[in-house]
Amino acid sequence: MRSVGYARTGEIETLELFSAVEPQEPGEGEVRIRIHRSGVNPTDWKSRRGALHIPIPQGGYQVPHHDGAGVVDKLGKGVKSLVKGQRVWVWQAAYRRLGGTSQDYVVISASRVEPLPDGVSFDTGACLGIPFMTAHRALTVSEGGPAQLSRGALVGYKVLVAGGAGAVGNAAIQLARWAGATVVATVSGPEKEKLARAAGADHVINYKTQDVAAEVRTIASDGVDIIVEVSAVVNAGLDAKVIKPNGVIAIYANDGGNDLHIPVRETMTSNARYQFILIYTVTEAAKVQAAKAIGHALQDGAVAVGDERGVPVHHYRLNQTRQAHAALEKGGIVGRVVIDLTQD
DSSP, rough: OOEBSSSOOOGGGGEEEEOOOOOOOTTTTTTEEEEEEEEEOOOHHHHHHTTTTTOOOOOOOOBOSSSEEEEEEEETTTTOOOTTEEEEEEESOTTTTTTTBBBBBEEEEEGEEEEEEETTTHHHHHTHHHHHHHHOOOOOSTTOSSSSTTTTTTOEEEEEEESSSSSSHHHHHHHHTTOOEEEEEEESSHHHHHHHHHOOOOOEEETSOOOOHHHHHHHTTEEEEEEESHHHHHHHHHHHEEEEEEEEEEEEBBBBOOOOOOOOHHHHHTTTTEEEOOOOSOOHHHHHHHHHHHHHHHHTOOOOOOOOGGGGGEEEEEGGGHHHHHHHHOOOOEEEEEEETTOO
């Protein structure tokens, strides 16, 4: 069995390819998955550099990547929800665990494995976990709103997605549209506008050339119910101008800076709420609800990755994991980075 991992946190050179490793046996409540695709997220290179990391034991190594997709290879005792040979997707494989998805086989709790419907690509399956679950959380924290998305659950809602061409932004657009919301997305240029529209955004605003607040108020005169926010520091003033009374500003990243200054009076007047989101520390119940909702959206054909959904997919082989991390760490890449473990 092949795996990529690192024995110590640090720069990209710490990633090594191991090829003489025996696959683990699944324990009670666990399954072994033959990984076909391993999804790479920014959090993976940040963890490699030391963020949110557990100690690596002497002689051991951390296998990175939380997201993946493949086929059930072996069932542990007591697992009834899955069958051998079933196509599945995996979420949060490497959080406080040494065994992520950048390996041929991963052993993981069956509770973090979801069916991948026939006809849905392994690429899509490997790109669901972190971005789509983060987006689901952002769309389900509004006062009086649904705790779990379903088809039509957000009918009548207006959602503003900041950075509609990003991974979470794209996921939020797809899920919000499936749930029936009117979606407004902001982007930085024409190419990213195409991506946001491919994802399903009803309205796209170029924040570099247009007055975003005025445009949003033209679309939603009383404001938007939910803002899915990637850059709260930069957009705090804008968000206060366009949030609807009792709306929620859901912050999932700190693009543009870390020190947030909130316009207090404006935000008080609208009774708006700020909700910060880090998917790893969200309650287990909320994560399970997100995974189940994403599964329903997959069955409906409502979510996917690829150019046709505004998510270009960039493929690397397992022995190119360093290059995959470098592409994300350098920044500027549009779309998703995926390791194809079937190519080597």
